[in-house]
Amino acid sequence: MEKSILPKKRPLQKSLKARDNELAGTNKQLQILDGGIFADGELPYFKDKISEIGHFPLRPNKLEILQINVGYMCNQVCEHCHVDAGPDRKEIMTRETMQQCLEVIKNTGAHTLDLTGGAPEMNPDFRWFVEEAAKAGIKDFIVRSNLTIIRANKKYYDLPDFFKKHNVHVISSMPHYTRGKTDKQRGDGVFDKSIKALQELNARGYGMPGSDLRLDLVYNPSGAYLPGDQAAMEKDFKKALDEDFGIQFHNLFAITNLPIARFLDYLIASENYEDYMYALVEAYNPAAVANVMCTNTISISWDGWLYDCDFNQMLDLKVASKVKHISEYNEDLLNDRNIIISQHCYGCTAGAGSSCQGTVA
Amino acid sequence: MANSYYDPADLRKFGKITEWSEELGTKFFDYYGKVFEEGALSAREKSLIALAVSHVVKCPYCIDAYTKDGLQRGITKEEMMESVHVGAAIESGATLVHGVQMMNKYNKLSM
Numbered sequence: 001m002e003k004s005i006l007p008k009k010r011p012l013q014k015s016l017k018a019r020d021n022e023l024a025g026t027n028k029q030l031q032i033l034d035g036g037i038f039a040d041g042e043l044p045y046f047k048d049k050i051s052e053i054g055h056f057p058l059r060p061n062k063l064e065i066l067q068i069n070v071g072y073m074c075n076q077v078c079e080h081c082h083v084d085a086g087p088d089r090k091e092i093m094t095r096e097t098m099q100q101c102l103e104v105i106k107n108t109g110a111h112t113l114d115l116t117g118g119a120p121e122m123n124p125d126f127r128w129f130v131e132e133a134a135k136a137g138i139k140d141f142i143v144r145s146n147l148t149i150i151r152a153n154k155k156y157y158d159l160p161d162f163f164k165k166h167n168v169h170v171i172s173s174m175p176h177y178t179r180g181k182t183d184k185q186r187g188d189g190v191f192d193k194s195i196k197a198l199q200e201l202n203a204r205g206y207g208m209p210g211s212d213l214r215l216d217l218v219y220n221p222s223g224a225y226l227p228g229d230q231a232a233m234e235k236d237f238k239k240a241l242d243e244d245f246g247i248q249f250h251n252l253f254a255i256t257n258l259p260i261a262r263f264l265d266y267l268i269a270s271e272n273y274e275d276y277m278y279a280l281v282e283a284y285n286p287a288a289v290a291n292v293m294c295t296n297t298i299s300i301s302w303d304g305w306l307y308d309c310d311f312n313q314m315l316d317l318k319v320a321s322k323v324k325h326i327s328e329y330n331e332d333l334l335n336d337r338n339i340i341i342s343q344h345c346y347g348c349t350a351g352a353g354s355s356c357q358g359t360v361a
Numbered sequence: 362m363a364n365s366y367y368d369p370a371d372l373r374k375f376g377k378i379t380e381w382s383e384e385l386g387t388k389f390f391d392y393y394g395k396v397f398e399e400g401a402l403s404a405r406e407k408s409l410i411a412l413a414v415s416h417v418v419k420c421p422y423c424i425d426a427y428t429k430d431g432l433q434r435g436i437t438k439e440e441m442m443e444s445v446h447v448g449a450a451i452e453s454g455a456t457l458v459h460g461v462q463m464m465n466k467y468n469k470l471s472m
Binding site: 178179221226236282 | 405434438439
């Protein structure tokens with residue numbers, strides 16, 4: 001048989017960190033994002049772009065979302081993961097830090113609590129934390145679930161019931177409505193497990209038309225290209241998932257992959273980095289700048305540090321504020337800060353904009 | 362100057378053709394943009410037509426651009442390949458249908 005011209009898939013087993021890859025270090029990543037085609041003047045710095053429309057320094061609007069990353073451990077090793085999450089990551093939020101978070105949750109002006117990871121469900125104190133946080137009566141309580149975790153082990157099988165009990169808003173990743181594309185990005189068998197998990201959630205009322213149990217899906221491209229129109233993608237996903245599997249969901253969020261960690265590694269290894277950065281800069285939409293998610297979000301890491309967003313967390317760019325840690329949290333002081341930016345920020349201003357809640361423009 | 366006729370990086374510079382003829386360049390890009398908007402045909406359908414035509418006119422820039430465009434729209438590789446076959450079928454059909462001309466001429470010249 002002749003050799004296929006298609007690249008052979010190399011399934012990821014380990015995080016960049018476990019592989020001692022130089023991109024596991026944030027300095028190297030920031031060097032790349034600040035250097036090359038940007039340092040050469042071929043492409044403009046993000047700072048210069050937002051200066052043109054008077055948005056530099058970028059400042060927060062009203063705080064709406066507290067996003068807590070409860071740990072980088074995950075049952076999957078997705079090729080595009082900006083967290084560099086995986087089974088080998090041991091960074092897990094302790095109950096003590098969770099308690100500090102709960103104090104903040106009780107007093108915050110934010111209306112949305114957003115738990116993410118890794119797979120947040122793998123934190124041993126996850127359920128305790130959800131139970132306690134749900135008591136704070138926050139309006140929208142999100143858990144970002146990768147779906148497969150629900151089918152990964154018996155001890156997680158009752159998660160759909162647990163989510164329902166606490167009226168958790170489930171936001172799940174689903175790279176595509178076809179098996180091939182999903183498994184290529186996230187690993188073999190991910191598609192079938194995800195479908196099964198979605199059916200379980202539907203059976204509890206999640207995602208059904210008119211249901212208060214919110215189930216949204218996140219789509220992000222499986223490669224070096226930007227997401228298409230969110231509404232059109234949502235239509236395609238709804239049609240395909242309903243026709244093929246009888247699955248219902250509420251909204252689809254199309255999220256742009258940011259050139260960080262494993263996605264950056266992929267872009268460089270596949271020689272797509274420059275083209276991708278060109279595409280991001282070309283798709284820059286000034287109208288998206290005012291609503292980028294760092295203007296209404298605070299991101300908290302597993303060890304309690306505060307960041308402008310989950311991406312800055314992964315680049316270890318802590319907030320430029322006197323208050324840098326959950327133990328000294330002060331919302332007024334935090335809201336009076338300049339947001340830290342670099343060239344990865346182009347990912348959130350491309351096209352209709354991108355955030356953890358989908359498009360912003 | 363590059364030492365080959367096609368440089369993938371030139372695709373990014375397509376917009377620059379406007380610099381040497383602003384009026385015509387702008388008119389072209391306005392027209393181009395309008396053509397690909399949602400209409401009686403969806404933007405998705407137009408993308409697949411564009412991919413097929415890209416192959417028929419053998420434009421490497423267009424093939425790159427519309428493969429990427431298709432990926433962005435969630436078009437599957439099966440759909441893309443079928444569209445390429447549509448282009449190939451029309452192109453080969455266009456060659457073969459001339460076979461009738463050959464047959465006509467043959468018959469006319471033969472006793």
